[in-house]
Amino acid sequence: xxxxxxxxxxxxxxxxxxxxxxxxxxxxxxxxxxxxxxxxxxxxxxxxxxxxxxxxxxxxxxxxxxxxxxxxxxxxxxxxxxxxxxxxxxxxxxxxxxxxxxxxxxxxxxxxxxxxxxxxxxxxxxxxxxxxxxxxxxxxxxxxxxxxxxxxxxxxxxxxxxxxxxxxxxxxxxxxxxxxxxxxxxxxxxxxxxxxxxxxxxxxxxxxxxxxxxxxxxxxxxxxxxxxxxxxxxxxxxxxxxxxxxxxxxxxxxxxxxxxxxxxxxxxx
Amino acid sequence: xxxxxxxxxxxxxxxxxxxxxxxxxxxxxxxxxxxxxxxxxxxxxxxxxxxxxxxxxxxxxxxxxxxxxxxxxxxxxxxxxxxxxxxxxxxxxxxxxxxxxxxxxxxxxxxxxxxxxxxxxxxxxxxxxxxxxxxxxxxxxxxxxxxxxxxxxxxxxxxxxxxxxxxxxxxxxxxxxxxxxxxxxxxxxxxxxxxxxxxxxxxxxxxxxxxxxxxxxxxxxxxxxxxxxxxxxxxxxxxxxxxxxxxxxxxxxxxxxxxxxxxxxxxxxxxxxxxxxxxxxxxxxxxxxxxxxxxxxxxxxxxxxxxxxxxxxxxxxxxxxxxxxxxxxxxxxxxxxxxxxxxxxxxxxxxxxxxxxxxxxxxxxxxxxxxxxxxxxxxxxxxxxxxxxxxxxxxxxxxxxxxxxxxxxxxxxxxxxxxxxxxxxxxxxxxxxxxxxxxxxxxxxxxxxxxxxxxxxxxxxxxxxxxxxxxxxxxxxxxxxxxxxxxxxxxxxxxxxxxxxxxxxxxxxxxxxxxxxxxxxxxxxxxxxxxxxxxxxxxxxxx
Numbered sequence: 001x002x003x004x005x006x007x008x009x010x011x012x013x014x015x016x017x018x019x020x021x022x023x024x025x026x027x028x029x030x031x032x033x034x035x036x037x038x039x040x041x042x043x044x045x046x047x048x049x050x051x052x053x054x055x056x057x058x059x060x061x062x063x064x065x066x067x068x069x070x071x072x073x074x075x076x077x078x079x080x081x082x083x084x085x086x087x088x089x090x091x092x093x094x095x096x097x098x099x100x101x102x103x104x105x106x107x108x109x110x111x112x113x114x115x116x117x118x119x120x121x122x123x124x125x126x127x128x129x130x131x132x133x134x135x136x137x138x139x140x141x142x143x144x145x146x147x148x149x150x151x152x153x154x155x156x157x158x159x160x161x162x163x164x165x166x167x168x169x170x171x172x173x174x175x176x177x178x179x180x181x182x183x184x185x186x187x188x189x190x191x192x193x194x195x196x197x198x199x200x201x202x203x204x205x206x207x208x209x210x211x212x213x214x215x216x217x218x219x220x221x222x223x224x225x226x227x228x229x230x231x232x233x234x235x236x237x238x239x240x241x242x243x244x245x246x247x248x249x250x251x252x253x254x255x256x257x258x259x260x261x262x263x264x265x266x267x268x269x
Numbered sequence: 270x271x272x273x274x275x276x277x278x279x280x281x282x283x284x285x286x287x288x289x290x291x292x293x294x295x296x297x298x299x300x301x302x303x304x305x306x307x308x309x310x311x312x313x314x315x316x317x318x319x320x321x322x323x324x325x326x327x328x329x330x331x332x333x334x335x336x337x338x339x340x341x342x343x344x345x346x347x348x349x350x351x352x353x354x355x356x357x358x359x360x361x362x363x364x365x366x367x368x369x370x371x372x373x374x375x376x377x378x379x380x381x382x383x384x385x386x387x388x389x390x391x392x393x394x395x396x397x398x399x400x401x402x403x404x405x406x407x408x409x410x411x412x413x414x415x416x417x418x419x420x421x422x423x424x425x426x427x428x429x430x431x432x433x434x435x436x437x438x439x440x441x442x443x444x445x446x447x448x449x450x451x452x453x454x455x456x457x458x459x460x461x462x463x464x465x466x467x468x469x470x471x472x473x474x475x476x477x478x479x480x481x482x483x484x485x486x487x488x489x490x491x492x493x494x495x496x497x498x499x500x501x502x503x504x505x506x507x508x509x510x511x512x513x514x515x516x517x518x519x520x521x522x523x524x525x526x527x528x529x530x531x532x533x534x535x536x537x538x539x540x541x542x543x544x545x546x547x548x549x550x551x552x553x554x555x556x557x558x559x560x561x562x563x564x565x566x567x568x569x570x571x572x573x574x575x576x577x578x579x580x581x582x583x584x585x586x587x588x589x590x591x592x593x594x595x596x597x598x599x600x601x602x603x604x605x606x607x608x609x610x611x612x613x614x615x616x617x618x619x620x621x622x623x624x625x626x627x628x629x630x631x632x633x634x635x636x637x638x639x640x641x642x643x644x645x646x647x648x649x650x651x652x653x654x655x656x657x658x659x660x661x662x663x664x665x666x667x668x669x670x671x672x673x674x675x676x677x678x679x680x681x682x683x684x685x686x687x688x689x690x691x692x693x694x695x696x697x698x699x700x701x702x703x704x705x706x707x708x709x710x711x712x713x714x715x716x717x718x719x720x721x722x723x724x725x726x727x728x729x730x731x732x733x734x735x736x737x738x739x740x741x742x743x744x745x746x747x748x749x750x751x752x753x754x755x756x757x758x759x760x761x762x763x764x765x766x767x768x769x770x771x772x773x774x775x776x777x778x779x780x781x782x783x784x785x786x787x788x789x790x791x792x793x794x795x796x797x798x799x800x801x802x803x804x805x806x807x808x809x810x811x812x
Contacts (some may be wrong), residue, residue, distance in 0.1 A: 137342055139592060139593065
């Protein structure tokens with residue numbers, strides 16, 4: 001069976017809510033009704049057939065041929081199957097996904113992987129601010145699963161992260177792992193100001209010493225860490241990194257003592 | 270314009286009118302059937318019950334704390350997109366616009382915000398002025414403010430205290446006075462964490478009882494129609510029934526209103542030391558004719574508790590769901606916002622049963638008022654379901670079957686057969702509130718009354734009947750038809766206007782200058798600050 005493919009006709013004239021186009025939600029829609037699903041966020045009422053040419057029938061594998069920074073909420077609440085976007089996406093890609101695989105071949109907007117609980121989200125380009133972070137009022141951000149950004153991420157990557165692994169490979173903005181509750185955030189390529197700001201627990205793994213830390217972090221020397229070795233092996237085995245990140249006896253800062261203070265920032269010395 | 274509501278079953282206990290008949294309305298008022306004139310508009314009410322517009326005496330719909338609750342829980346009023354039904358807390362809070370519409374759809378035409386901090390009166394009235402359709406009113410909070418406590422400590426004359434209460438009610442445009450856990454918020458600032466009726470506020474040497482009695486006397490002497498509205502000490506604590514009983518006894522023959530009595534109906538029996546004292550409190554209310562109460566019924570689901578009882582809210586931080594709170598240890602009362610989910614477990618079931626026991630065991634519908642203490646016990650949208658529970662024993666038994674039987678065994682609810690009649694509902698939600706608040710122009714359908722009318726289509730499903738009124742008329746305008754809003758209009762805020770005493774104004778000016786370096790003008794405002802043609806409706810004090 002060929003993948004269910006949505007081929008974009010032209011750049012959409014308004015923001016789109018693509019959350020109805022997941023395997024689970026489409027399973028209860030008659031094949032002929034798919035074209036009538038409303039995606040536009042304005043009163044214009046754009047539908048699937050206004051925007052896309054639809055082909056294929058395998059609901060478990062969805063492909064968007066062509067993307068746009070106006071593609072919001074791609075793969076929201078995904079529980080099974082795969083979604084691949086050949087192009088960019090907008091805000092909240094993979095929000096609250098629980099399982100399955102989402103691949104974005106271009107760039108993603110803010111709140112990518114927001115509050116995801118499981119599965120795998122891979123962004124080949126850059127991601128916006130608040131990677132994995134919660135929306136206003138929510139208490140925890142990323143809560144499980146694996147998220148990989150092959151490019152750069154904006155500010156507040158891993159905001160309020162609680163579980164899972166998030167990796168950013170070409171550096172990220174300020175406040176990486178800010179207000180982290182637990183979980184693991186990996187950043188290569190440098191972080192901006194104040195990584196781990198107000199982190200309670202959790203680990204932030206870096207390929208170099210952080211430039212500017214909150215004064216409530218404490219230098220902890222370079223203690224032996226079997227966790228570092230386990231994590232290094234995992235990152236390589238999973239194809240996230242090509243070579244080990246931390247190496248032997250990585251440096252460590254403990255914090256943030258302004259809050260709970262049992263978090264750590266490990267970095268290659 | 271002359272309107273005739275034709276062929277409905279009229280329920281107007283005040284004027285003794287029960288049974289099929291027509292109701293005539295001319296412009297804003299109800300009139301006698303005019304001889305020899307034809308109606309300009311006829312509303313067919315065949316198969317419907319016709320009552321006066323309902324009045325809610327205790328519902329937190331505006332003001333600083335309500336707004337703080339909105340800020341604490343942004344996830345349930347996402348303004349940028351239509352809210353999906355499954356959003357957490359989607360039933361727990363609304364914009365001012367929705368508040369007015371949802372109340373009107375249920376046939377409510379007057380709602381009282383019972384906890385306005387006098388210092389945020391302007392904010393509260395601006396917010397209330399933004400609620401469409403219905404009329405509003407507020408109660409001003411006193412009893413934890415330094416000015417009053419100092420006066421009581423210094424044995425100021427009762428005349429002076431009355432002048433202060435009158436100035437507060439007048440300048441804050443309130444319809445009455447509320448005291449919230451008298452003295453506890455002041456004691457809280459001295460690190461006191463439990464406070465009962467005979468406990469003394471540190472630094473002032475004034476007991477909670479003394480504050481309540483002082484305010485009760487001032488309210489009575491000033492002729493404020495609504496008796497002092499008391500939120501007792503120890504809200505929500507097991508054993509609070511003793512505190513409520515002591516407060517009821519403290520009325521001593523003078524009118525007193527006890528708010529959300531359900532939250533005090535907790536005994537300490539059983540394995541979990543949490544049981545129902547509903548029957549005992551109901552008996553006390555029955556035998557104390559000067560006391561009126563409202564219930565604060567608990568209904569299950571997500572809500573958010575909003576209270577100026579800062580001590581209580583501080584204590585209940587640990588039960589917050591979702592886990593976030595705002596506690597504001599401010600001047601006067603302060604306040605606290607604690608989101609909460611009422612579950613149908615043992616504790617929730619006990620609370621649910623106590624509210625219903627109070628409703629059903631208090632015999633006089635003129636002295637028991639229909640509230641959920643919105644949003645503290647449940648959002649006001651739960652009212653239709655609550656009407657069904659009161660009017661149908663079968664509905665009650667069906668609901669009870671799904672709850673904790675161990676909890677219900679500790680209450681008398683199962684043995685109560687009473688069912689409310691339409692007449693009793695009309696008294697409890699129309700006639701009695703109007704009398705309690707001193708609103709002579711509403712709550713009944715006699716000639717001369719304001720044309721606030723609710724018409725409900727009778728059906729098997731009582732909840733559905735009250736959820737979507739067939740017609741609602743506010744000041745002679747048809748605002749709701751078949752459960753949908755047809756016409757928007759702006760209501761007024763009802764207020765008292767006792768004249769300020771000049772010496773008291775000078776004293777207060779000096780006080781605010783000395784303590785805060787602020788002019789008294791910060792605590793008063795001109796009516797023109799509220800951008801409506803007629804923002805306020807004046808209610809007269811008793812002679």
